[in-house]
Amino acid sequence: MSSRSTRKATASVLDRVDGELSMSTDLSPLGVEQQAPEQPETSATVVGAPADAGACIDTSSASDDIWTASLDAQRGDPDVVGDSEPAPDALARQLEQLVQSVGVVEELSRRAREVATSDLAQYDALLVSWQQYGSRLEQASTIRDQAREALHRAFGHDARSTAEPLVAEAERVVQAFTTLATTWEQRASTFVDEHPDIQQLLDERRAHEERARQQEAIAARTRQLQVLVAGCENAIEHGPLHDGQRLVEALEREFPEQTDAVQRLRVALQQKIRAEKDTAARQALAVCAEHQARSDLEGAVNALEQVDVQGLSLDVSQDVFGRWSDACSRLAQTAAATLLRFAPAQGRGLILYADPTYPNGLIVFSSLGMGPAFPQGKVVTDIAVLRRARPFREAAPLPVTSWMSREDTPSGVAAAAPTRH
Numbered sequence: 001m002s003s004r005s006t007r008k009a010t011a012s013v014l015d016r017v018d019g020e021l022s023m024s025t026d027l028s029p030l031g032v033e034q035q036a037p038e039q040p041e042t043s044a045t046v047v048g049a050p051a052d053a054g055a056c057i058d059t060s061s062a063s064d065d066i067w068t069a070s071l072d073a074q075r076g077d078p079d080v081v082g083d084s085e086p087a088p089d090a091l092a093r094q095l096e097q098l099v100q101s102v103g104v105v106e107e108l109s110r111r112a113r114e115v116a117t118s119d120l121a122q123y124d125a126l127l128v129s130w131q132q133y134g135s136r137l138e139q140a141s142t143i144r145d146q147a148r149e150a151l152h153r154a155f156g157h158d159a160r161s162t163a164e165p166l167v168a169e170a171e172r173v174v175q176a177f178t179t180l181a182t183t184w185e186q187r188a189s190t191f192v193d194e195h196p197d198i199q200q201l202l203d204e205r206r207a208h209e210e211r212a213r214q215q216e217a218i219a220a221r222t223r224q225l226q227v228l229v230a231g232c233e234n235a236i237e238h239g240p241l242h243d244g245q246r247l248v249e250a251l252e253r254e255f256p257e258q259t260d261a262v263q264r265l266r267v268a269l270q271q272k273i274r275a276e277k278d279t280a281a282r283q284a285l286a287v288c289a290e291h292q293a294r295s296d297l298e299g300a301v302n303a304l305e306q307v308d309v310q311g312l313s314l315d316v317s318q319d320v321f322g323r324w325s326d327a328c329s330r331l332a333q334t335a336a337a338t339l340l341r342f343a344p345a346q347g348r349g350l351i352l353y354a355d356p357t358y359p360n361g362l363i364v365f366s367s368l369g370m371g372p373a374f375p376q377g378k379v380v381t382d383i384a385v386l387r388r389a390r391p392f393r394e395a396a397p398l399p400v401t402s403w404m405s406r407e408d409t410p411s412g413v414a415a416a417a418p419t420r421h
Contacts, residue, residue: 116197123191123198130184137177144170225255232265236272244269270311278316281307288323297331301366309347309369317347321368325351328366329395339365340389350374352389362386 147170151163192198228251235244248269252262284307291299304324309317325341328351332339340362343349348369352362361381367374380386 112197113201116195116201119191119195120198120201123188123195126184126188126191130181130188133177133181133184137174137181140170140174140177144174221255225251225258225261228254229261229265232269236265236268241269241273241276244272274311274313277308277311278313281309281312281316281320285319285323288327292327292330297327300327301331305366305368307368312347314346321347321349324366324368325392326395329392332365333394338391341392342385342389344388350380350385350389352380352385362389 144167147163147167151160151167154160154163228247232244232247232251235241235247244265248262248265251258251265255261284303287303288300291297291303301324304320304327307320309320312320321343329339332353337353340352340354341349342352350364350368350370351366353365355363358379361379362385364374364376364378364380366376374380
């Protein structure tokens with residue numbers, strides 16, 4: 001685009017802005033026809049109020065009736081009951097006047113609200129104009145900054161001579177929109193000051209919007225809770241269980257007040273985990289029995305050592321621990337060695353044996369549920385373990401199926417250390 005066409009385009013923009021500024025005495029919103037706001041009557045008489053409203057509101061008549069009733073009572077008026085007590089008819093009239101006065105107050109409040117609502121609509125129109133000019137001001141400021149950057153990067157006399165007037169014109173546009181935005185902001189502020197009832201409606205609107213936001217937040221939180229609970233229940237029912245554990249932790253973290261739901265899901269998750277572990281342990285017991293039926297005692301012990309005993313039900317835990325102890329005992333009988341057992345907790349323990357090579361310790365023969373810290377063949381010197389290790393009942397030997405039996409071992413020969421392959 002040539003510099004001449006650029007100047008023409010910017011000149012047309014400035015002409016429109018100057019036209020708007022020339023109407024400073026009668027500025028109107030962008031795209032909205034300006035109408036002179038109707039000023040509500042501020043006198044004591046409300047527009048459209050009934051002619052006798054003043055008489056209805058006049059509470060002095062009620063006071064006069066009470067005063068008259070008191071004077072009549074002092075004069076011995078037969079309409080007065082007791083000493084200085086107004087008659088029932090006078091009290092009924094006073095009550096009726098009070099009811100009428102309350103009704104008039106409510107009517108005045110309704111009419112004042114209607115007027116304030118109309119004023120609020122005009123105030124909203126002023127705000128729209130202010131916001132429109134504010135938006136245009138932001139756009140003009142962005143263009144002004146771009147023009148400055150173009151001038152900074154301009155190379156050559158022609159480019160700079162074209163960019164410099166553009167920057168000046170952009171500055172004028174920014175200043176024009178600044179004036180417009182400031183003017184409409186002042187008009188809106190002045191309008192609120194002149195119509196104080198608008199502030200009450202604005203407060204009601206903000207309170208309504210705040211309640212709506214709170215209700216939406218509560219609804220969103222309720223939906224999030226439902227999603228988490230449904231996800232937990234689905235993971236517990238169909239797996240995987242580690243997803244259920246993760247969702248339960250998220251539920252407890254995000255909704256600490258939902259203690260009952262968290263506890264219910266935790267119990268259900270623990271029951272599901274226990275059921276799966278019990279099933280795996282029973283399968284390991286069946287494998288152990290198959291190995292023993294084939295006289296593969298090493299395989300029987302290995303099958304039980306792999307069982308995750310943490311969290312098993314009591315009866316399954318006892319079955320696994322007892323079968324493991326028996327399998328280790330039968331496996332060690334080939335060497336006529338004496339085994340010791342250390343059981344720190346239900347379903348967990350070590351099978352140990354002594355070796356003359358290590359007089360101050362015991363050697364691990366097998367480990368169940370003790371973790372990787374006690375591998376087979378490790379020498380244990382922990383005093384607590386050594387003191388609590390006890391002999392246990394030896395298992396009955398399996399039927400002899402080969403030509404070599406335990407009775408073939410010569411008497412008087414020292415028992416060899418049990419070996420596992």
